[in-house]
Amino acid sequence: xxxxxxxxxxxxxxxxxxMKPHWIALLPHIPLILVYGLGFITMIxxxxxxxxxxxxxxxxxxxxKRGLINTIKMDSPLNQVNNVAVTSGLFGKIFxxxxxxxxxxxxxHAFKGIKSPEEFRKALIEQIQLFEEDKAKKQAEEMAxxxxxxSTV
Numbered sequence: 001x002x003x004x005x006x007x008x009x010x011x012x013x014x015x016x017x018x019m020k021p022h023w024i025a026l027l028p029h030i031p032l033i034l035v036y037g038l039g040f041i042t043m044i045x046x047x048x049x050x051x052x053x054x055x056x057x058x059x060x061x062x063x064x065k066r067g068l069i070n071t072i073k074m075d076s077p078l079n080q081v082n083n084v085a086v087t088s089g090l091f092g093k094i095f096x097x098x099x100x101x102x103x104x105x106x107x108x109h110a111f112k113g114i115k116s117p118e119e120f121r122k123a124l125i126e127q128i129q130l131f132e133e134d135k136a137k138k139q140a141e142e143m144a145x146x147x148x149x150x151s152t153v
Contacts, residue, residue: 004065018056022097022115078131080105086117
């Protein structure tokens with residue numbers, strides 16, 4: 001498990017799904033290596049992005065981190081996630097990668113070349129629905145307890 005994700009899990013919180021960038025991001029640099037030998041130089045930022053980008057969600061929140069020196073981190077409760085969008089082209093559909101855009105109450109976070117973004121989107125939306133159902137159930141139980149306590153007085 002990624003150390004950022006592990007460090008940010010709270011008490012009674014469990015990781016549901018974690019994704020990283022797809023290896024296909026390296027593909028455009030291979031012709032540059034073969035023809036000009038420059039591919040290694042242009043590949044360095046891509047490799048750093050692949051190694052330092054992680055998107056995950058738990059039963060309570062969504063967590064994202066990207067960057068090595070200039071890092072961007074986002075933790076947002078599931079009830080503040082407004083939208084999860086996926087875009088992919090022809091090669092994305094063939095090789096199983098795409099762009100993931102998560103819109104929360106605090107802003108929009110876009111991640112390019114993510115492995116299995118549709119799987120992530122579906123699982124996240126399902127977890128958001130479970131979170132909302134659990135929240136409503138807890139509120140109903142608290143209200144029932146309060147009504148019972150008020151009726152016994």
